[in-house]
Amino acid sequence: MKRRDFLTTAAVGAGALAFTGCHRAEETASKGSANINKGKKVTLKLATSWPAHFPIMGTGVDTFAKRCGELSGGTLEIKVFAKNILVPAMQVFDATSAAQIDAFHSGVYYWKGKNSAFSIFGGMPLGLTSEEMITWLKFGGGYELWRELYGKFNLYPLIGGTTGPQMGGWFKKEIKSLADLKGLKMRIPGLGGEVMKRLGVNPVLLPAGEIYTALERGTIDATEWVGPALDSMMGFAKAAPYYYTGWHEPGSILEITFNKARWEKLSDEHRAIITAASEEMTGNMLQEFRYKNAKALAELPDTVQIKTFPKEMMEAAKVALNDVLMDESAKSDDFKCVLKSYEAFYKLNKPWDDISTKNFLEIRS
Amino acid sequence: MKRRDFLTTAAVGAGALAFTGCHRAEETASKGSANINKGKKVTLKLATSWPAHFPIMGTGVDTFAKRCGELSGGTLEIKVFAKNILVPAMQVFDATSAAQIDAFHSGVYYWKGKNSAFSIFGGMPLGLTSEEMITWLKFGGGYELWRELYGKFNLYPLIGGTTGPQMGGWFKKEIKSLADLKGLKMRIPGLGGEVMKRLGVNPVLLPAGEIYTALERGTIDATEWVGPALDSMMGFAKAAPYYYTGWHEPGSILEITFNKARWEKLSDEHRAIITAASEEMTGNMLQEFRYKNAKALAELPDTVQIKTFPKEMMEAAKVALNDVLMDESAKSDDFKCVLKSYEAFYKLNKPWDDISTKNFLEIRS
Incomplete structure (x- = not known):
């Protein structure tokens, strides 16, 4: 059997990235906003897979929730529930899908059993770094695929932070x-x-x-x-x-995922607020991981x-x-489809990363 | 004369980063918010150093301004003026300082003539990458110093994007x-x-x-x-x-900088909106640079x-x-003071980056 050429670094044209959907016929998600709710106080229940105030990941989502309140002048309240308070840690996906809660904060890799393709959105061994993963999701077609496949579970995902490179x-x-x-x-x-x-x-x-x-x-x-x-x-x-x-785990992605029907009923303003706050959280989390990892490394026995x-x-x-x-x-056809998009971005990105970030870090040393 | 040991990689304890001010006695900035303005429509004039809709940097600030409108339900309008419309490209700093305009979007390195220390906030040859610069500014004490020194010009800076690693x-x-x-x-x-x-x-x-x-x-x-x-x-x-x-230029930082007196008169909500939108812009710009650089590299003759x-x-x-x-x-004592903070972070960060990002990029190749 011919080996997949996953790890080659040959550049591909941008054309390969024009590919955007696994199941085009099913892409009929409602685009209608519900500004009928604008200005009305909204409270959302968000469950996490972490203990209360778990460092960096848990405190990150606490700050995200507080930020939504600040950005909305108090009209958007997100109540964060630590694992096992409302929902067991590993059932937040199902509970949000079933609209028992409105949203969850967790790691994408946990839901491989639902669809093996989901593991790719969470990161890949020997694959993309955090910054590269986010670039694939936003600019390389990854978000469209993630939202299409999560849509089948009545879910709408946002990037909810990232760990940066993890240790072996x-x-x-x-x-x-x-x-x-x-x-x-x-x-x-x-x-x-x-x-x-x-x-x-x-x-x-x-x-x-x-x-x-x-x-x-x-x-x-x-x-x-x-x-x-x-x-x-x-x-x-x-x-x-x-x-x-x-x-x-060179760039594991966390998620803030909403019940899709609930998401679509939010006002444009509240959706913009949640999206901007999740982006702010993602940057902060990556930087906080860097800072605290550097400190902890210096303090190891x-x-x-x-x-x-x-x-x-x-x-x-x-x-x-x-x-x-x-x-x-x-x-799995879904896995194959998502991998195709991931690989196209990987091959486009690697020659640039090799002569920019990688090369620079070698020169600096 | 003994050479500075700038480029050594010895780890330092976190104690070195407790240092936070160049001129402690002068740190008396008003903390009072002005929620008196909450809900009132506010319009701010922001001038840039770029041509209208200049790719990535100019379109980034266009999106930032639009986002402030969306996040505020239309109560915060930021009018973006390309270079030389209201103010010449290289006079946006002075015009904002003098409150002729409310804010500007530019590159920090342009203002070395005002204070040589400013060049460090814009990035350093052979120094920190974009992600590392932002981590230093947010977690390593850099922002405090930048705001203290800009405060003397009646300015309040925010990170307004970053280019990622530039070519030689x-x-x-x-x-x-x-x-x-x-x-x-x-x-x-x-x-x-x-x-x-x-x-x-x-x-x-x-x-x-x-x-x-x-x-x-x-x-x-x-x-x-x-x-x-x-x-x-x-x-x-x-x-x-x-x-x-x-x-x-491994990690050049752009800025969205406000007239400080004007900034302090904004409501808490509008300041939170501007900050979150600038964070979203910073992530998006870094990722857009990565994506478009990778595409353009593949298409070079x-x-x-x-x-x-x-x-x-x-x-x-x-x-x-x-x-x-x-x-x-x-x-310059200011330069010396900012460099001390920068170096402390550099020395803390490098051992971690060497065994995480740098090491991983080598393994991946």
Whole structure:
């Protein structure tokens, strides 16, 4: 079977990006605004997948909600509910779809079971960075596809922040070769976990509250989480001294997603306010992650050793990722369709990023 | 004389960033809001340094102004005036300071003559990228210093977009060694021009409309501009085939700056609207630059040769930059003070960026 040419860097013309819909015939979403509600006080219930005031992600959505109030002169109130208060963390998608609540703030990668294509909107191992993901969504046709596919669940998504590049995780033993991965038990979800599985790892899922103990007791050999700022709070440094640089979540996208019917009933002004506030939140979150990761990195205990995975492992990961993407494409037309748009942007963007950001960071060092 | 240790990458603790003011005694800006104006229709005149609807930068501020109207339900109108309509391009700072207009959209680097320290807020050769600059301004104390120093001119600045990494410029002859720079006439302004001067270049300033002809006729040997998207419109490829990757403007910051007294008279709601709309504009502009640069790069004529400056030249540029920064610091306490804050953030940020973004972009390739 011919390998997909996902990771090549050949430039493609902009024509490839003209492609905008997976199911054109179904693109009949109502465009009608409901300015009938203009000026009326509106209260929306938004549930998150995070504990109350969880650093950066949770406080980000708290600030977003406050901002909607400020921008609207108090006519738009967004009530934020931490996980499990109104809705369990992993049921916010369904509850919003069913209009039990109005909106949710979560990570897109959680909803792969609903449609495998959704995982691409959340980010891709070895793929686009946060800034690149947002550029694809806004300028490369990604938003149109996301909204079309979420529309089938009566949902309307907005980018609700991004983490920036995440770390590769904490390992009890050093990984010196691809062979060292064989049989390793690692807490790693999503497409990254799929790739690791094909490299011989046994990926496991664990609730956040159980990871540290499992790592400390040796029930698992490794875990990924986010980056220095949030990882430090988990205490992983005490249980696993090797901290690996990242590859599997270079630009994870969070979402603020609304019940679509409810969204369409909002006034133009309230929709503009929510959109602008979500954009402000996205920039702030990326910058806050950068600042707090830099601080936390400087404050890690001396026992932590920062490592980069062996080159042979990363090369094998690229091959395995291509296989995963081929398999998912064969199983789902939606996945294939979204991947096509993503790849077109990837190939357009990479030559520019290589001679601009990447090249500059090398010159600076 | 001991060289400043500007470009070292040693991590510093967060303590260094607690420093927040150049002139603490003068930090007595009024905090009083004027909600007396809430709900009243407000019209502000904003002049730019760009031609009408200039791509990305000019259209960005057009969208910003429209957004302020949408977010305020029409109670906040921002009238945008292209350069030379109300005010000449390079007099928008003075006109806003004197309250002849309410606000301006321009590049911070233009106002070096007012206070050399301002150039740092606009970006630094071999320094921070756009995302890093914004993080320094918001989280590293940069905004406080910028607002304090602009306050002396009765101005209140907001980030008004950013270009992302710019290219190093178009050269008629290939630069194979540092020696090839000697006597070269190049259109390059700002700190980048200062550095180039110390490398033997004769930096010249030319109005935008005269650059192409000067390059085509050989009056100048080289010019920098922005990046593929905007450079393509200037036709430089026809006059100079060597297109060099960037080092001198890795993250230039644009500004939307208000007359401070006028800003303080706005309602809390209108100030929140302007701030959120400027944040939305900043993200959109960075992403639009990325997308359009990638497209324009793919469409450059085959005659263009993308080149990277010789390593010895970049090493010499780092030394020359340190000398420029020392000289400017010796001449101005404000420059020294702002540079201290910038350097503290630079040293905190770089170890994190090196193991996250830089490392990832290398793995991806």
